[in-house]
Amino acid sequence: MDVVRICSSIEAAHLRKSYGARVAVDDLSFSVKAGEVVGLLGPNGAGKTTTLSMLATLIAPDSGEVRIAGIDSRVAPDDLRRKLGFVPQSIALYPPLSAFQNLEVFAQIHGLTRRSAEARCIETLEAVGLRDRADDPVWTLSGGMKRRLNLACGMVHRPAALLLDEPTVGVDPQSRESIFLTIRALADAGAAMLYSTHYMEEVERMCDRALLIDGGKLIAQGTVAELIELGGRHPRMEITFAKPPRPGWYDGLPGVKEAAPASIKTKVALELTNLRQVSELLELAHNAGGQQVEFAVHSPNLSDAFIALTGHALRGATTEI
Amino acid sequence: MLRTAWIVFRNEFRLLARDRAALFMLVLAPLVIITVAGLSLGNIYGAQPGAEPYSIVVVNDDHGWLAHALVDALGRDPLVTVVSVANLIDARAIVGGRARAPLCILIPAGTTGAFEAGRDVHLRLYIDPVKRLEAGAIELNLDRLCREVTTRAHDLAQARMTEQSSHLRDQLAQASNQMKDATAELGQMRRQIESDRATAQAEMTARISQAIEQIRAATVAQIDLSLAQTETAVEGDLAARHDALIAVSRYLGQLQASQRGFETWLAKLKSAAGSHASQIPAPPQWPAQPGQAVLAELSKPLDFPAPRIDAAVPIALPNIAIGLPSLPRLPDFGAMPDLGHIVSRTSALPGTIGWNEHSITGGEANVNTFDQYVPGFGITFLLVDMLWGVGVGLMDERDWGTLARLRVSGAPASGMMLGKLMSRFLIGLGQMILLFGAGWVLFGISLGHNSWALIFPAAAISFAAAAFSLVIACVANTRDAVLPIGAMAALAMSAIGGCWWPLDFEPYWMRALALAMPTTWTMGAFNNLMIRGLGPSSAAWPTGVTFAIGVVFLALGILSSSRIYDYSGQ
Numbered sequence: 001m002d003v004v005r006i007c008s009s010i011e012a013a014h015l016r017k018s019y020g021a022r023v024a025v026d027d028l029s030f031s032v033k034a035g036e037v038v039g040l041l042g043p044n045g046a047g048k049t050t051t052l053s054m055l056a057t058l059i060a061p062d063s064g065e066v067r068i069a070g071i072d073s074r075v076a077p078d079d080l081r082r083k084l085g086f087v088p089q090s091i092a093l094y095p096p097l098s099a100f101q102n103l104e105v106f107a108q109i110h111g112l113t114r115r116s117a118e119a120r121c122i123e124t125l126e127a128v129g130l131r132d133r134a135d136d137p138v139w140t141l142s143g144g145m146k147r148r149l150n151l152a153c154g155m156v157h158r159p160a161a162l163l164l165d166e167p168t169v170g171v172d173p174q175s176r177e178s179i180f181l182t183i184r185a186l187a188d189a190g191a192a193m194l195y196s197t198h199y200m201e202e203v204e205r206m207c208d209r210a211l212l213i214d215g216g217k218l219i220a221q222g223t224v225a226e227l228i229e230l231g232g233r234h235p236r237m238e239i240t241f242a243k244p245p246r247p248g249w250y251d252g253l254p255g256v257k258e259a260a261p262a263s264i265k266t267k268v269a270l271e272l273t274n275l276r277q278v279s280e281l282l283e284l285a286h287n288a289g290g291q292q293v294e295f296a297v298h299s300p301n302l303s304d305a306f307i308a309l310t311g312h313a314l315r316g317a318t319t320e321i
Numbered sequence: 322m323l324r325t326a327w328i329v330f331r332n333e334f335r336l337l338a339r340d341r342a343a344l345f346m347l348v349l350a351p352l353v354i355i356t357v358a359g360l361s362l363g364n365i366y367g368a369q370p371g372a373e374p375y376s377i378v379v380v381n382d383d384h385g386w387l388a389h390a391l392v393d394a395l396g397r398d399p400l401v402t403v404v405s406v407a408n409l410i411d412a413r414a415i416v417g418g419r420a421r422a423p424l425c426i427l428i429p430a431g432t433t434g435a436f437e438a439g440r441d442v443h444l445r446l447y448i449d450p451v452k453r454l455e456a457g458a459i460e461l462n463l464d465r466l467c468r469e470v471t472t473r474a475h476d477l478a479q480a481r482m483t484e485q486s487s488h489l490r491d492q493l494a495q496a497s498n499q500m501k502d503a504t505a506e507l508g509q510m511r512r513q514i515e516s517d518r519a520t521a522q523a524e525m526t527a528r529i530s531q532a533i534e535q536i537r538a539a540t541v542a543q544i545d546l547s548l549a550q551t552e553t554a555v556e557g558d559l560a561a562r563h564d565a566l567i568a569v570s571r572y573l574g575q576l577q578a579s580q581r582g583f584e585t586w587l588a589k590l591k592s593a594a595g596s597h598a599s600q601i602p603a604p605p606q607w608p609a610q611p612g613q614a615v616l617a618e619l620s621k622p623l624d625f626p627a628p629r630i631d632a633a634v635p636i637a638l639p640n641i642a643i644g645l646p647s648l649p650r651l652p653d654f655g656a657m658p659d660l661g662h663i664v665s666r667t668s669a670l671p672g673t674i675g676w677n678e679h680s681i682t683g684g685e686a687n688v689n690t691f692d693q694y695v696p697g698f699g700i701t702f703l704l705v706d707m708l709w710g711v712g713v714g715l716m717d718e719r720d721w722g723t724l725a726r727l728r729v730s731g732a733p734a735s736g737m738m739l740g741k742l743m744s745r746f747l748i749g750l751g752q753m754i755l756l757f758g759a760g761w762v763l764f765g766i767s768l769g770h771n772s773w774a775l776i777f778p779a780a781a782i783s784f785a786a787a788a789f790s791l792v793i794a795c796v797a798n799t800r801d802a803v804l805p806i807g808a809m810a811a812l813a814m815s816a817i818g819g820c821w822w823p824l825d826f827e828p829y830w831m832r833a834l835a836l837a838m839p840t841t842w843t844m845g846a847f848n849n850l851m852i853r854g855l856g857p858s859s860a861a862w863p864t865g866v867t868f869a870i871g872v873v874f875l876a877l878g879i880l881s882s883s884r885i886y887d888y889s890g891q
Contacts, residue, residue, distance in 0.1 A: 054728045056725075057729065058725055058729065058886075072346065078733065080731075081728075081729055082731035083732075084729060086725075086726060088722045088725060088726065090721075090722045091721075091722065092721055092722025092725060092726045093721065093722075094721065094771050095721065105725065106727075106730065109730045109732045110730050110731070110732075111731075112328045113615030153726065154726075157730075187440055200351060222871070278721055
């Protein structure tokens, strides 16, 4: 892929969107610089898709501003859109058309001439590893291939800013790796990328920075290390019991507290102050009548930071809006 | 297994209860179509027609009692309004221009007279072929009416004939009696005349015989007198002639004697003379001939008066005058019945009433059913296909996410909509052209005198259908709802708009509603061109209205298209 420096950015200022009494996005402000990949991390229902939809001008915010490459969405929405690439969460393709034809439609609708669109389509198909399936109808492609083509359609016109809404949902590891490489290459070419996901591993691997949102609000933002630091950097121990110990069984250990509310009685996540407390906790559990099945000790990560910052787990059960 | 069956069974009802589109199609859609069809076809099955019944235009050139009876009977039908006009030109204007005027009845001059004379009479029905079915329904009533009038006229004639027959029998009986009297009188008279004739004949014979005898006697006397006078005259004349004759006879005797003496002399002379015979002198002279007077007397004709009946002598004719007997007085037979008049009045039953069909536009009165159904169902399927192409297509694109992606591309929404509608418009137009071509090849439909003109209403309805589908997509707003709502709307619009049956079947309020539908106007244009065989100008107005309705649909669709682009629920 050609490397073209693109000086662009995504800016959101005080975005707010509500549906009736329910506030989906509340005073959300952030920015993404050119060549930067920023993760938008939050549980289902946190307001990720609403935020991306406002950035993509698909829905209008109740208040706040959106700027893409310096273009205000309220002033020149069509100009803004031409600078934008959008990879929706659902696969947005024409099933009866071939992979090439899908790409060609979106390339030409973004203003590429027929000849340049053809060359760009071949190049993009090559980039996402679908060159040999160019003429196959979309409905014949695997789920991973469709995801890659979905990404290709969003980037075929070389946008200044690319909005990706969970582009790896349901994708096999091979396709996921291909998508990561493609995104990284595009960012290296200068595009500002906002990457929405609830997979903290993807953010940890892909993103230069991350935005943690919950309940429509921005909880925290920064690099992965910064966010983990915000979470407290305490080790976490998860114990699974066949028979849970009596309540208050770890009260005697200083600094140990429940890391997250237990979803089931037989499993508990505890935040430790140091690693020596691991053996002490196992002994206390045994003394309290608990029969442990397994245990695991983790270094702190984004998930821990999210739990520390919001009080609940990243993978919520609420419905995405 | 039964438990599984029960769980699945119960779950199906749960699914159905949650599927509003299925419920809609299950109950509401058929109810709407049933209602539309039932109300539309109600008139066929005898429902009340509403505020505006059918108009039957009547041109009465007969003005006889039969014509008036027919018109009155037509007017008594609550389903019918009779509009009397002076001529066929006025009738043509009404039938062609008024919605519920399917036909004109022309009652030719002389119909009543011909009917009374027992001849079959025929009304002339000028029908609008587009309203063929309505005309058929009216013809059924007219047929019943004609049969009733004919039957009534026959019954009246039969009753009158029965009455007149009875009267005739009385008259004939009277005449028969009079004839018997006359016969007897005539017999008597004949005998009297024969007797008088015999007497007169005998007297006349006697008198004629007597007269003939008298005439004969007078005639004989006259003849006898005349003969006597003639005989006396002849005898006088013959006496003179007798004397002359004797003188001549004497002369002839002397002459004969002289001749013989001469011959003797001559013979002697000659013998004596020998060689001197030549010297013999001339013989002696013959005696002188009787005188001229004698000869004249002999040759003169007999001069005596012809016997004659003296006309001056009157012959008295006998008096043969006979006193003829006077003729006997003719008997008085009284007033004879006027049998000729009675016979002329009762000799014929009235004829029958029928009709001949003609097209009010001058073309064919009978219509190829495909002339109605090819454009009608063509429009229906155009609407449904357009619904699928535009309405469902938009919903598919939204569900696929491609619409959002196109929207994010910065391409103007108007351009995307224009491209979609234009392509579907051309596909719809092609579909209509193809259907008309197939109808022409397979079913022999009429394309009218200007088949090229069909493209204008076809284009107008294709445009309106595309815009209508956009409206449905905006109203329904989900793929599951577009089809049931759209199909119901398309089918109802086709039914109400006269695509499946003639518009005039429908009640007044439904026809008023139909005026807001493009199907109504398009069918009007197709009917004008194909069935009525009218010129392209006849399709201009309905095509224009169809296009205008399409513009309204398009405006509504554009105004509400934001619903399609509403991603807030995603």
